Amino acid sequence: xxxxxxxxxxxxxxxxxxxxxxxxxxxxxxxxxxxxxxxxxxxxxxxxxxxxxxxxxxxxxxxxxxxxxxxxxxxxxxxxxxxxxxxxxxxxxxxxxxxxxxxxxxxxxxxxxxxxxxxxxxxxxxxxxxxxxxxxxxxxxxxxxxxxxxxxxxxxxxxxxxxxxxxxxxxxxxxxxxxxxxxxxxxxxxxxxxxxxxxxxxxxxxxxxxxxxxxxxxxxxxxxxxxxxxxxxxxxxxxxxxxxxxxxxxxxxxxxxxxxxxxxxxxxxxxxxxxxxxxxxxxxxxxxxxxxxxxxxxxxxxxxxxxxxxxxxxxxxxxxxxxxxxxxxxxxxxxxxxxxxxxxxxxxxxxxxxxxxxxxxxxxxxxxxx
Amino acid sequence: xxxxxxxxxxxxxxxxxxxxxxxxxxxxxxxxxxxxxxxxxxxxxxxxxxxxxxxxxxxxxxxxxxxxxxxxxxxxxxxxxxxxxxxxxxxxxxxxxxxxxxxxxxxxxxxxxxxxxxxxxxxxxxxxxxxxxxxxxxxxxxxxxxxxxxxxxxxxxxxxxxxxxxxxxxxxxxxxxxxxxxxxxxxxxxxxxxxxxxxxxxxxxxxxxxxxxxxxxxxxxxxxxxxxxxxxxxxxxxxxxxxxxxxxxxxxxxxxxxxxxxxxxxxxxxxxxxxxxxxxxxxxxxxxxxxxxxxxxxxxxxxxxxxxxxxxxxxxxxxxxxxxxxxxxxxxxxxxxxxxxxxxxxxxxxxxxxxxxxxxxxxxxxxxxxxxxxxxxxxxxxxxxxxxxxxxxxxxxxxxxxxxxxxxxxxxxxxxxxxxxxxxxxxxxxxxxxxxxxxxxxxxxxxxxxxxxxxxxxxxxxxxxxx
Numbered sequence: 098x099x100x101x102x103x104x105x106x107x108x109x110x111x112x113x114x115x116x117x118x119x120x121x122x123x124x125x126x127x128x129x130x131x132x133x134x135x136x137x138x139x140x141x142x143x144x145x146x147x148x149x150x151x152x153x154x155x156x157x158x159x160x161x162x163x164x165x166x167x168x169x170x171x172x173x174x175x176x177x178x179x180x181x182x183x184x185x186x187x188x189x190x191x192x193x194x195x196x197x198x199x200x201x202x203x204x205x206x207x208x209x210x211x212x213x214x215x216x217x218x219x220x221x222x223x224x225x226x227x228x229x230x231x232x233x234x235x236x237x238x239x240x241x242x243x244x245x246x247x248x249x250x251x252x253x254x255x256x257x258x259x260x261x262x263x264x265x266x267x268x269x270x271x272x273x274x275x276x277x278x279x280x281x282x283x284x285x286x287x288x289x290x291x292x293x294x295x296x297x298x299x300x301x302x303x304x305x306x307x308x309x310x311x312x313x314x315x316x317x318x319x320x321x322x323x324x325x326x327x328x329x330x331x332x333x334x335x336x337x338x339x340x341x342x343x344x345x346x347x348x349x350x351x352x353x354x355x356x357x358x359x360x361x362x363x364x365x366x367x368x369x370x371x372x373x374x375x376x377x378x379x380x381x382x383x384x385x386x387x388x389x390x391x392x393x394x395x396x397x398x399x400x401x402x403x404x405x406x407x408x409x410x411x412x413x414x415x416x417x418x419x420x421x422x423x424x425x426x427x428x429x430x431x432x433x434x435x436x437x438x439x440x441x442x443x444x445x446x447x448x449x450x451x452x453x454x455x456x457x458x459x460x461x462x463x464x465x466x467x
Numbered sequence: 468x469x470x471x472x473x474x475x476x477x478x479x480x481x482x483x484x485x486x487x488x489x490x491x492x493x494x495x496x497x498x499x500x501x502x503x504x505x506x507x508x509x510x511x512x513x514x515x516x517x518x519x520x521x522x523x524x525x526x527x528x529x530x531x532x533x534x535x536x537x538x539x540x541x542x543x544x545x546x547x548x549x550x551x552x553x554x555x556x557x558x559x560x561x562x563x564x565x566x567x568x569x570x571x572x573x574x575x576x577x578x579x580x581x582x583x584x585x586x587x588x589x590x591x592x593x594x595x596x597x598x599x600x601x602x603x604x605x606x607x608x609x610x611x612x613x614x615x616x617x618x619x620x621x622x623x624x625x626x627x628x629x630x631x632x633x634x635x636x637x638x639x640x641x642x643x644x645x646x647x648x649x650x651x652x653x654x655x656x657x658x659x660x661x662x663x664x665x666x667x668x669x670x671x672x673x674x675x676x677x678x679x680x681x682x683x684x685x686x687x688x689x690x691x692x693x694x695x696x697x698x699x700x701x702x703x704x705x706x707x708x709x710x711x712x713x714x715x716x717x718x719x720x721x722x723x724x725x726x727x728x729x730x731x732x733x734x735x736x737x738x739x740x741x742x743x744x745x746x747x748x749x750x751x752x753x754x755x756x757x758x759x760x761x762x763x764x765x766x767x768x769x770x771x772x773x774x775x776x777x778x779x780x781x782x783x784x785x786x787x788x789x790x791x792x793x794x795x796x797x798x799x800x801x802x803x804x805x806x807x808x809x810x811x812x813x814x815x816x817x818x819x820x821x822x823x824x825x826x827x828x829x830x831x832x833x834x835x836x837x838x839x840x841x842x843x844x845x846x847x848x849x850x851x852x853x854x855x856x857x858x859x860x861x862x863x864x865x866x867x868x869x870x871x872x873x874x875x876x877x878x879x880x881x882x883x884x885x886x887x888x889x890x891x892x893x894x895x896x897x898x899x900x901x902x903x904x905x906x907x908x909x910x911x912x913x914x915x916x917x918x919x920x921x922x923x924x925x926x927x928x929x930x931x932x933x934x
Contacts, residue, residue: 204888284734
């Protein structure tokens with residue numbers, strides 16, 4: 098067999114070309130002949146003997162595996178679970194269109210995955226179909242509820258809690274008395290950040306008797322500034338330029354990769370509060386990152402798959418609800434800005450965090466998971 | 468629309484057509500098409516005109532046997548052989564990329580001189596497994612057949628891969644036709660994506676907003692998709708005919724407009740699903756959905772594929788026998804001559820683009836009412852752009868588009884399986900698709916690589932085309 102690939106490389110010669118065709122054909126025959134014996138009961142599909150392995154598969158949404166957002170962090174969660182328990186065997190399948198969700202989930206079942214991680218609420222319908230058809234396979238989904246099924250484990254986040262802290266911090270840090278935000282699209286997973294942010298600024302105003310303005314989002318009207326695009330850095334730059342021109346010196350882009358356009362052009366005009374994963378570490382613009390509202394999908398996924406692997410024959414119950422209390426959502430370290438933020442402000446943010454954890458302060462958003 | 472002036476700057480468009488390469492018959496001589504497997508007297512008569520054929524001179528006055536023609540054509544530069552070899556070449560290139568893309572196999576290549584057997588064996592094992600998985604995901608999985616034989620799985624699982632192939636092929640056939648038809652009129656329609664999106668909006672809106680009996684709602688949805696897509700295409704046609712704006716620019720811009728419009732549209736009250744927190748429309752009503760060919764939730768293949776083949780047949784008839792098809796081809800061949808002959812060039816251009824838009828719109832609708840549960844921004848993927856590849860691979864002929872659509876559907880379905888089973892990135896499928904078209908569009912390259920003979924039949928046709 099070994100010579101065959103060499104043949105492919107020197108395919109310029111027609112005679113070799115014919116040989117390869119013949120070899121491919123004979124390989125096909127051998128492949129067909131191999132399919133006559135009775136298969137073993139255990140692994141369906143093309144499974145290699147993975148008796149001790151716990152196969153954990155992830156299907157990305159159309160953002161792809163390296164979206165710097167929940168696909169990437171969910172995948173990091175599977176990797177982290179593998180580091181903790183080497184029996185876990187993670188793999189992923191990327192989707193290129195919404196209509197790929199069904200086959201990708203179905204193929205993952207065929208492959209013999211015991212745990213299948215769906216990412217994003219938009220995969221809800223497809224996940225429901227696959228989970229209904231395969232009640233013995235553990236499914237899990239980020240940013241959606243359990244879809245009414247017992248074999249679906251939901252991973253959700255009270256993101257508004259951490260965004261509240263960011264809003265308070267931004268209001269305290271701002272020298273111009275104006276802070277800005279914009280979103281990628283007016284959908285709840287985005288506006289939940291903006292709601293919490295606006296509430297945090299309002300809390301600062303109440304506490305200090307100030308009037309720091311939020312540009313780009315009106316929580317009462319649920320309306321604001323959006324790029325309508327999660328990828329275009331140009332559009333992100335336009336929005337932050339607009340906000341900066343109106344006087345904002347802290348800007349909170351909730352627009353995935355489009356937000357990079359703001360970070361790249363911040364200069365000395367404004368500082369940026371990043372979202373999802375710590376922007377100081379995941380982007381190259383650490384020097385302008387005041388902090389990040391972290392949505393810790395990594396820990397949520399890691400916890401879910403670790404628990405599932407520990408008891409492979411039973412379905413997980415309940416779900417993961419990320420809050421400030423369990424570090425499922427958090428405010429990232431200040432990194433470069435640690436020395437530039439007033440220690441009193443830092444202490445106040447820490448107090449607020451404890452108050453939210455204890456339930457003394459309730460942060461609400463119409464977009465929060467129930 | 469009576470003015471034909473804007474088209475004067477136009478003849479360059481057809482120059483890019485793959486039909487102009489000498490080995491391929493020009494589309495406008497369809498009616499003189501000679502079946503290469505038959506040795507008609509006509510062919511012999513023109514044979515000498517084709518020259519450069521010393522090896523294949525026909526026997527004195529006699530007819531050549533089928534076997535001989537077959538033998539001569541097998542390794543000659545006819546369309547069929549070139550396409551097949553282009554596919555093979557693309558798969559070989561794909562294999563090389565696969566090896567480069569896999570860390571383990573790539574690392575093993577460092578030890579090529581120490582462990583040549585292991586290196587090449589590993590490489591072969593990896594590549595063949597990946598392509599086998601692709602085949603298993605697109606056509607049939609022998610493991611599943613075997614398991615079904617032993618009553619360990621259902622028969623539905625056996626048909627699942629082919630069902631996926633048909634599911635993926637249907638929209639590609641529609642968008643492929645949407646590129647192929649204007650191509651024959653000398654127009655390059657890059658707007659399949661936008662037209663498909665508008666079609667999905669049209670069909671999807673009927674599907675989610677109404678609750679009529681299925682016999683009414685489904686046809687209504689399909690028609691709405693064709694209509695809205697058609698209007699989106701007509702807009703391009705009318706602008707081109709009236710103002711001379713270039714259709715490539717227009718369609719690219721309208722693609723963006725359609726995409727952003729879809730993003731806005733699904734968030735509007737009445738369209739957006741109020742119980743969902745994401746950007747998703749209300750689900751399509753059951754009565755508006757295209758029924759599955761086999762009523763089973765696993766087998767997604769639906770009536771869209773039958774509709775696609777029927778529409779392709781209609782388009783084939785129109786181009787070959789229909790009055791409009793004749794005018795369309797005449798305009799594509801030479802707008803000035805067509806105008807002189809009394810054909811209204813502007814009207815033909817506008818209607819051709821409307822037809823193209825309707826075809827792409829049907830593609831979008833087939834997804835909206837077939838496989839997508841609701842309207843979302845990412846529902847269509849790249850079907851409009853892949854349609855361009857399908858049309859080129861299908862030699863801008865309706866039945867060629869059907870074949871190319873099935874092949875690309877199989878690659879898509881197989882690619883999904885391949886990345887899950889073998890961990891090969893699904894982007895590779897896109898690369899293979901593009902390479903196939905690249906090689907098909909450059910027949911001289913394929914011919915040189917494989918040292919193909921000159922096809923007697925193709926040469927005879929080239930002679931006919933000139934004469």
